[in-house]
Amino acid sequence: MRCRWKLSGRGPRPPPCRAFSLTAQESMNWVLCVFLQIRSSEEGLVYTQSLACTFGDACCWWVGPWHAIVCIFHPTCIKPVLFAPAAIAPKDEFFYSFLKPWLGDGLLLSSGDKWSRHRRMLTPAFHFNILKPYMKIFNESVNIMHAKWQCLASEGSARLDMFEHISLMTLDSLQKCVFSFDSHCQEKPSEYIAAILELSALVSKRHHETLLHLDFLYYLTPDGRRFRRACRLVHDFTDAVIQERRRTLPSQGVDDFLQAKAKSKTLDFIDVLLLSKDEDGKELSDEDIRAEADTFMFEGHDTTASGLSWVLYHLAKHPEYQERCRREVQELLKDREPKEIEWDDLAQLPFLTMCVKESLRLHPPVPVISRHVTQDIVVPDGRVIPKGVICLISVLGTHHNPTVWPDPEVLPAPSRLPHPPFLSISRLLEEGAGF
Numbered sequence: 342m343r344c345r346w347k348l349s350g351r352g353p354r355p356p357p358c359r360a361f362s363l364t365a366q367e368s369m370n371w372v373l374c375v376f377l378q379i380r381s382s383e384e385g386l387v388y389t390q391s392l393a394c395t396f397g398d399a400c401c402w403w404v405g406p407w408h409a410i411v412c413i414f415h416p417t418c419i420k421p422v423l424f425a426p427a428a429i430a431p432k433d434e435f436f437y438s439f440l441k442p443w444l445g446d447g448l449l450l451s452s453g454d455k456w457s458r459h460r461r462m463l464t465p466a467f468h469f470n471i472l473k474p475y476m477k478i479f480n481e482s483v484n485i486m487h488a489k490w491q492c493l494a495s496e497g498s499a500r501l502d503m504f505e506h507i508s509l510m511t512l513d514s515l516q517k518c519v520f521s522f523d524s525h526c527q528e529k530p531s532e533y534i535a536a537i538l539e540l541s542a543l544v545s546k547r548h549h550e551t552l553l554h555l556d557f558l559y560y561l562t563p564d565g566r567r568f569r570r571a572c573r574l575v576h577d578f579t580d581a582v583i584q585e586r587r588r589t590l591p592s593q594g595v596d597d598f599l600q601a602k603a604k605s606k607t608l609d610f611i612d613v614l615l616l617s618k619d620e621d622g623k624e625l626s627d628e629d630i631r632a633e634a635d636t637f638m639f640e641g642h643d644t645t646a647s648g649l650s651w652v653l654y655h656l657a658k659h660p661e662y663q664e665r666c667r668r669e670v671q672e673l674l675k676d677r678e679p680k681e682i683e684w685d686d687l688a689q690l691p692f693l694t695m696c697v698k699e700s701l702r703l704h705p706p707v708p709v710i711s712r713h714v715t716q717d718i719v720v721p722d723g724r725v726i727p728k729g730v731i732c733l734i735s736v737l738g739t740h741h742n743p744t745v746w747p748d749p750e751v752l753p754a755p756s757r758l759p760h761p762p763f764l765s766i767s768r769l770l771e772e773g774a775g776f
């Protein structure tokens with residue numbers, strides 16, 4: 342909204358952005374550019390690809406006379422931004438603000454010291470020993486989804502919306518991993534899961550309704566009221582689990598609690614959050630725990646559902662790859678009963694792994710992320726991203742940039758996977774976490 346007003350404003354032309362020059366035509370197009378980039382439509386994808394082809398590493402749009410947006414789609418320019426300390430390139434609030442009433446100050450939306458402290462406290466949640474037992478949960482959830490598909494196929498259904506089914510499966514898995522709660526949401530309606538799906542859809546819809554970016558207007562609309570109601574429901578659920586867990590923790594004592602959990606071999610995310618302490622021995626508040634748990638439910642379900650749906654799409658379009666993946670899995674499981682993938686198997690599926698990576702390259706579930714640059718950042722060739730600009734890091738543009746991948750639109754022959762060089766933006770994100 343702020344940007345739209347600036348665009349129509351008349352005023353003195355700003356000094357040229359020192360880093361990236363701009364022609365009048367690009368300037369006129371900026372609304373379209375940003376709008377299309379946020380939209381996950383076919384046009385948005387094609388537009389982003391064309392930007393990378395035209396500009397190579399970055400381009401810049403002036404938003405009215407004062408504001409510039411720099412869009413980057415090359416690793417050499419992305420690195421200095423992602424590796425800058427969190428205070429120099431914090432997340433840009435405009436792009437994430439609609440999630441705030443739902444996700445609060447969880448890792449995705451927090452910044453500064455709070456983000457650094459929580460990031461350190463949550464690192465143990467990603468330890469292999471915590472993640473390994475979740476494989477059982479993933480297998481169970483996927484088996485439920487497969488059984489549904491078999492049933493639909495036997496009834497003669499020729500079409501189904503994969504993304505819908507896979508989203509329910511990822512939410513089912515997450516609810517079990519985060520809260521140890523089984524809502525059977527894949528088999529019957531669950532109010533809580535329906536609320537998360539509704540919140541995700543409402544946030545995405547609001548991005549395209551510029552007038553409703555204003556809170557006071559949005560909350561007067563039926564969508565705004567639905568958003569408030571769904572937020573309340575989700576928060577109530579998370580609060581209830583935290584309260585219940587807090588009640589059992591003191592009576593049991595931390596050691597007994599951990600021992601009991603060690604027997605069942607599953608420490609869920611709420612446990613990790615309740616047990617984590619910072620360097621000064623300070624625990625997370627209930628509000629912090631709720632924000633982190635809600636953030637994981639959101640961040641974890643949509644991304645993985647989108648990623649998996651695209652993998653299935655690509656395998657369906659390329660039967661020769663599908664066949665090689667199938668043979669690889671069948672070979673691995675041939676002498677095994679029950680036929681379930683275990684943690685250590687993941688390293689034994691190189692071809693399937695390459696197909697997943699290639700699919701994530703072609704259709705990254707998070708196509709763009711944004712940062713607000715608070716101090717000049719110098720890129721390797723000496724150009725400067727000046728203080729005050731918003732940086733859009735186009736994951737999609739980078740993955741389709743012909744100066745990074747020759748023939749980025751062509752899927753290499755199975756014998757030539759992975760498509761060199763496979764660059765994972767998520768690795769850059771991890772390495773450049775700035776904490």
Ligand code: HEM
Pocket residue numbers: 432448449460636637638640641642644645648705706707710711767770
């Ligand atoms: C294919 C799957 C996934 C993709 C492509 C993905 C992608 C991303 C990206 C690009 C960001 C950076 C956002 C930014 O810095 O502006 C991010 C952050 C985050 N993701 Fe994911 N994600 C995936 C799966 C998950 C899962 C399964 C979880 C949790 C269960 C998760 C939790 C988070 C959290 C908590 C953050 C914020 C981290 C921070 O700022 O410190 N993600 N993700």
